[in-house]
Amino acid sequence: MFGLETDIFLLLAFSILAACAFEFVNGFHDTANAVATVIYTNSLKPNIAVIWSGFMNFCGVFLGGIAVAMGIVNLLPVELLIDQNVYHSAAMVFALLLSAIIWNLGTWYFGLPSSSSHTLIGSILGVGLAFTYMPENSQGTGVNWAKAEELFMSLLSSPIFGFALAIIIMFILRKLLAKPIRDVIFSEPKKNQPPPMWIRAILITTCTLVSFFHGSNDGQKGVGLVMLILISIVPGHFAIDNTKDPVQMKSDLIGIEQAISRIDSSRLSVSDRLHLHTIKNEIVTLNAQISNPLPNHRLPQEQRMNARRSLLLISRNTKTILDNGQANLNTTDTALLKMQSGSETGIRRYTDYAPDWVILMISLSLGLGTMVGWKRIVVTIGEKIGKQHLTYAQGASAELVAASTIGVSSYMGLPVSTTHVLSSGIAGSMVASKGIKNLQGGTIRNIVIAWVLTLPVTMVLSGTLYVFFRWIF
Numbered sequence: 113m114f115g116l117e118t119d120i121f122l123l124l125a126f127s128i129l130a131a132c133a134f135e136f137v138n139g140f141h142d143t144a145n146a147v148a149t150v151i152y153t154n155s156l157k158p159n160i161a162v163i164w165s166g167f168m169n170f171c172g173v174f175l176g177g178i179a180v181a182m183g184i185v186n187l188l189p190v191e192l193l194i195d196q197n198v199y200h201s202a203a204m205v206f207a208l209l210l211s212a213i214i215w216n217l218g219t220w221y222f223g224l225p226s227s228s229s230h231t232l233i234g235s236i237l238g239v240g241l242a243f244t245y246m247p248e249n250s251q252g253t254g255v256n257w258a259k260a261e262e263l264f265m266s267l268l269s270s271p272i273f274g275f276a277l278a279i280i281i282m283f284i285l286r287k288l289l290a291k292p293i294r295d296v297i298f299s300e301p302k303k304n305q306p307p308p309m310w311i312r313a314i315l316i317t318t319c320t321l322v323s324f325f326h327g328s329n330d331g332q333k334g335v336g337l338v339m340l341i342l343i344s345i346v347p348g349h350f351a352i353d354n355t356k357d358p359v360q361m362k363s364d365l366i367g368i369e370q371a372i373s374r375i376d377s378s379r380l381s382v383s384d385r386l387h388l389h390t391i392k393n394e395i396v397t398l399n400a401q402i403s404n405p406l407p408n409h410r411l412p413q414e415q416r417m418n419a420r421r422s423l424l425l426i427s428r429n430t431k432t433i434l435d436n437g438q439a440n441l442n443t444t445d446t447a448l449l450k451m452q453s454g455s456e457t458g459i460r461r462y463t464d465y466a467p468d469w470v471i472l473m474i475s476l477s478l479g480l481g482t483m484v485g486w487k488r489i490v491v492t493i494g495e496k497i498g499k500q501h502l503t504y505a506q507g508a509s510a511e512l513v514a515a516s517t518i519g520v521s522s523y524m525g526l527p528v529s530t531t532h533v534l535s536s537g538i539a540g541s542m543v544a545s546k547g548i549k550n551l552q553g554g555t556i557r558n559i560v561i562a563w564v565l566t567l568p569v570t571m572v573l574s575g576t577l578y579v580f581f582r583w584i585f
Contacts, residue, residue, distance in 0.1 A: 120345065123202045127341045130209040132477040135334035137216045138228045139169065139481020146322040146482075148534075149507030153301045155315040162483050165323040170479030172327020173335070174471055179525030180329055182464040184336030185343070186424070187236050187259050201344035203581035204243070208235035209337070211574035219562055227529035227566055232333050233263055234570030242575035246582075258432075266526040271536035271563075274513045278540030281509040297505040298545075311504050318511030325518035326530045327478060333527060334474035335466050342470075343420075348413030351420040353465040357409040358402045358419070364459050365395050368426065368452050371445040380438050387429035394422040423463050427453040502538070506545065510537035532563060 146168075147161040156164070212235045216228060240255035286294065297311060306312055342350035352358070372392070377385055401415055401422075411419055430453040433439050434446065441449070452458035514534040521528040 120198055123198070124341070124345045127202065127205045127209070127345065128338060128473075130206070130213070131334060131337040131341060132473060134209055134213050134216070134232075134337065135331065135474050135477040136481035137213055137220070138330055138334065139166070139478045140220070140484045146319050146326060146511075149502060149511050150315050150319045152502045153311075153315055153504055153507050154304065154306045155312045156319070161319065165319065166479040166482035168320050168323035169327035169331060169482045170475045172324040172329075173331030173475040173478055174327075176325075176328025176332060176522055178332060178335060178464065178466045178471075180332035180522055180527050181336035181339060181466055182460075183259065183263060183525050183527060184232065184236070184333050185339050185464075187233065187256055187263065188240055188340070198345055199585035200582060203578055203585050204239050205341050205344060206581050207242075207574045207578035208232070208239045211235045211238065211570050211577055214573065215566065215570050219566075227267070227531050227563065228330055229267060229333065229527045229529045230563070230566040231570050232337070233260075233267070233527070234567040235574040237567070238571035238574030238576075239578045241571065242578040263527060266521060266528055267532075270517055270521065270528040271532040274517055274533040275536040275540040275543075277513045277517070278509050278537040279544040281512065282505060282541050282544035285505055285509070297508075298503050300503055307504055311508075314508050315504065315511070318508055318515060321515035322511050322518070322530070322534070323482075325515050325522060327475070328522040329518050329527060330530055331474055331478045332522070334478060335471055338470045338474060339466055343417075347417040347420075350467075351416040352411070352423070352462045354410050354416075356462055358406060358411050358462070359409065361398060361402055361423075361459065361462065364452060365399060367448055368430065368459070369395050371441065371449050372430070374441060374445055375433070375439050379440055380433070381436070384433050384436055384438060387433050391426050391429050391433075394426050398422045398426075420463050423459050427458070427460055503545070506538065506541035509541045509544075510534055513537035513540070 146165045147156070147158070150156040150161050151158050212228075212231045215231045215235075237255055237260060244255065285297065289297070296308065301307060307315070339350065368391070372388060375388060377388055380388065398419060401411060401419055430449050434449055434453070439446070454460065511534070514530065514537055517533045518528055518530055
């Protein structure tokens with residue numbers, strides 16, 4: 113495969129298998145988020161619910177795009193992946209995967225709805241920080257802090273938003289619905305008796321949406337993991353999208369070069385002048401690469417990682433200058449640079465991609481994982497967050513909050529915690545019914561503790577494992 117030596121091939125195969133295992137664990141860890149409400153309201157039998165949820169998770173990964181996946185890949189700066197030997201790359205991959213799997217399995221075993229998103233991001237940050245302080249590291253920081261801050265704000269704000277939105281939805285339902293309908297949806301399900309068909313249809317629909325959007329968000333993290341593995345271990349094959357002719361970059365680079373030439377550098381800060389200088393140097397480097405004869409319209413394997421580095425540095429530095437607001441460009445130039453630095457139609461289309469086989473593999477892993485291991489956390493969500501049995505209105509409100517929050521986040525390319533969004537939605541619906549005293553303090557405390565500990569624990573664990581594997585390799 114890819115002409116690799118046997119030991120490198122085995123490292124690659126084991127890494128991809130570990131990524132699939134992470135996504136499988138993510139599936140059965142997060143299944144409860146989608147199926148708890150339909151199970152506890154007797155809308156679907158458990159076996160049917162988890163199979164349907166697994167299928168919709170599969171569809172979500174396969175049809176949900178790759179914006180979130182690229183957010184995961186770009187959390188580590190491209191400099192960390194360059195000039196490392198393959199064993200150092202393998203050490204990075206093993207460390208972040210094993211730490212994520214260990215934490216996910218541990219919290220699942222104790223029935224805690226912890227966040228796979230926090231887990232994975234914490235693991236990546238731990239590896240990046242460990243690399244930063246390696247004695248032989250001369251490449252600066254090992255974490256893309258701008259991207260990390262963006263992802264952290266998404267993870268922090270989403271459960272707060274879910275909690276508040278669930279309360280608002282419950283309030284609206286109480287105010288707008290006629291009393292006969294209100295009495296039905298705010299009642300607790302009767303034991304082993306399915307709800308009226310119209311309520312059942314609503315709950316199944318919200319379950320379907322949560323499952324699909326879970327796949328489009330959490331599933332994309334698995335795609336990002338696999339791409340990180342492929343770029344790290346076999347960069348010659350996956351650093352850039354080889355289905356696109358690199359000669360087409362010329363027109364993109366000409367447009368960027370012309371636009372930035374109209375920037376008055378005297379009005380820029382010192383840091384922005386350095387960013388501008390980097391852009392110009394990388395454009396020269398890329399133009400030199402693509403001006404040479406290209407057999408089969410592909411860059412030579414040994415040049416692809418450097419081409420990726422140049423493309424990402426041009427994109428990142430351009431975005432930074434525009435965000436700082438001192439470029440003083442006209443509307444046309446500003447729009448062109450924004451398109452080139454952040455759009456799938458710009459230069460990032462050469463770096464932000466995932467082969468169909470990667471998406472299919474992760475889709476299957478998440479879908480199959482969704483069909484097992486659901487019961488532990490379903491019990492926590494259905495019985496232990498609030499002091500009352502989940503009503504139809506509470507189940508639908510929480511699921512609607514989760515589906516909308518995750519869907520919007522996926523569209524924006526931001527990872528969110530499905531677990532925390534749904535748990536906070538259920539907590540909000542419980543508070544809306546009978547006040548803060550309607551929450552079970554012990555469960556809420558455990559969820560908050562897991563939420564607070566996930567990032568630091570996984571960072572320490574993955575950083576320690578990275579140092580250990582670097583010592584071995």
